[in-house]
Amino acid sequence: MKKKIVFLPLDERPCNYEFPFKLFNNQEFEIKRPNKNLMGDKKIPANLNAIEDWIKKEVTDSYGLVISIDTLLYGGIVPSRLHNFSNDEILQKMQLLRELKELNPELKLFAFHLIMRCPTYSSDDEEPDYYEHYGKEIFELGRLDHRIQLGLESDLEHANKELTRLKNTIPKDALCDYTSRRVVNLEANKLSVDLLKEGIIDFLIVPQDDSSPHGFTAVDQEKIRRYIAEQQLQLKAFMYPGADEVSMTLMMRLVNEYHNNKPLIYVRYSSTKAPTIIPSYEDRILNESVKYQVLAAGGLIVDSMKDADLALMVNAPSYNMLGSNQFDERHDGYTVERNLVEFVETIDYMIHSLQKPVAIGDVAYGNGSDLELMQLLDQKNILMKVASYAGWNTSSNTLGTCIPQGMLYLLYEDTKTHYDFLAHRYIEDTGYCAHVRKDVCDNDLEELGFNYFYVKDQKGPVSEIVRKKLEDFIAKTLPSVANNIQITDCYMPWRRMFEVGIEVEYNSN
CATH class of the missing domain: 3.40.50 (Rossmann fold)
Known part of the structure; x- marks a missing residue:
């Protein structure tokens, strides 16, 4: 009988929802994930109550649970930057993890919980609306204040003047909204560490999404690092850059532990x-x-x-x-x-x-x-x-x-899953990310009335153009595998150009 791993993704994009499932759902492990209709849609959070019920049902006979705390608490990676939950509400939501261990004391619970990012640029694509106008200034304020605190600014008078200018530029309600949410999220990160200390969580990764050496994210990172060290949990709580790949890492760790492997x-x-x-x-x-x-x-x-x-x-x-x-x-x-x-x-x-x-x-x-x-x-x-x-x-x-x-x-x-996923990587990482995305942005979007952040439909004229150009690119650039690879589906998950959703099959004959 297959071992069951329950999986709560970071969000509904293919890199989070599909990649771990495609790699690890095999002859030995059954990966159970929420139905897609329970997951969110970019800024729209997942159905938190339904997901809670689903997890409680599935973990009773599960070997392991790989869980995004950001989805559990906020409904996904983008909602984690937009929510208005209080500390008390977050604390209540975290109690579910204790309940899961009570339902299945043998459950191996591997979790990841992001430190909230602070992009260097102005865009509200994945941030609050005011980040479109003041995002760069918010980042610069955090970066400069951090550098001043560390004594890294040689001209302190000039740095303080610039800090004052930035504070006066950013609307007070916007800055208050941003910084207060960071406080709540940081306290939530500490709660995950507490549950690790208690033995509810068995292994924890605290990744940083789009991090920089100085700024709001770096300050929060240092606070969590110290908190982990104070609890003497460095061997069970890892901190490093990343986000969308962590589910695959945790699943691999779970599989290696099951096989008693140390590659x-x-x-x-x-x-x-x-x-x-x-x-x-x-x-x-x-x-x-x-x-x-x-x-x-x-x-x-x-x-x-x-x-x-x-x-x-x-x-x-x-x-x-x-x-x-x-x-x-x-x-x-x-x-x-x-x-x-x-x-x-x-x-x-x-x-x-x-x-x-x-x-x-x-x-x-x-x-x-x-x-x-x-x-x-x-x-x-x-x-x-x-x-x-x-x-x-x-x-x-x-x-x-x-x-x-x-x-x-x-x-x-040499499984079919292996070859299909490898072919997928060449088509997406090489074909789309390194060539077709720029080609479509430069030559097709404006004529269609779209832009990088808006292509209207998941499946529409843009996805059709992308698919055709991917097929042409592979035929021209990677001829050794072109005849063996078939794209069976192509769509734009968040109706923008940054990512693509594709289904790929590799046939060796």
Whole structure:
């Protein structure tokens, strides 16, 4: 009989709702998730009462529970930035976790609970309405105040004047709304740590979404880090950049624990300085995040390729990470100071000569694959021979996708699920994120009367154009696999251009 894992996603987007299900719902584990109609829709929160009833019903005979605390409390990642719940209301909602452990004392409860982000730019796409007009100023206020407190501003008089100007620029009710919500959310984070201390939660990840070294998020992060240390819970509560990938990481940790596995991972980079770069949207050097991603999924890093179960090949520049839409602007950190040819030859040697499973974390660019890497892998005809690949969104989103899939490959190897998900990554991360998204934005949206943040329908003229251009891109750019990959569905989940929803099948014949 299959072991059941109950899963409450961070939101209804494919990366949160579909990816973990597709990877882990297999011959050994049955993943139970809420019906899609119980989940939210971007700023509309999930049906919290119905989800609570659903969880209580499902966990009674479950091996494990992977749960987003943000969905449990607020109804999703975006509602966590918009809600008006009080501390008392949050405390009451958190009692459900105790009740779940009473219903099933043997339940392994793995949770993740985000620290509320603070974007650097002005946009209300995923934030309160006033963030459209004052988002950049709110971020700058938090960043500058933090730097002043740390003594990092050399011209203190000028910094204080700028701080006063920012406070006078942002409407008081907007700033009060923003900061008061941060206080409530931070107290909720502490409640998760308390439940970990109590043994209700068995393992906790506190990820940071779009974090920066200084500002509101960094201050909250330090407060939670100290709180975790005071409770002596550092071995059970991990903090690192990320968000949309964490469900996959926790599921992999759950599966590894079930099998009593501790996969040993050898890490190698495409450039000498790559381990020390600070990726876009993150707050620390790349290598420290890699360590946490491997550890959180249940593995350990080793120094010898010979001793490793899996090789993690990390593609990154030597400095100044660009966005995937800046591929044509790449600098010598991508060319002179990175040896991509040696990187690919090593992957080929590991696969064919050493018979070593290889996971590829493609974090050379933010928000999409490295097209040059894809071309070289295609020329080598090894796209479908790797244990995993990812190259989407942030560095941590990518690492938290390719590492779990790579570890799953160690257990199940060449399954249809493996090939379908691998093909999915190439179409979405390479085809859409690195090429088609920009192509459609530049050449199609305006004529249709749409823009980046609004395409009207999940399935409409934009999704049809995207699907056609994805098919054309794969045929032209990745010919070694083009005839084996079929896109069976294409839609725009939040009716904008940032993400795409696709269904993909890979046929080896």
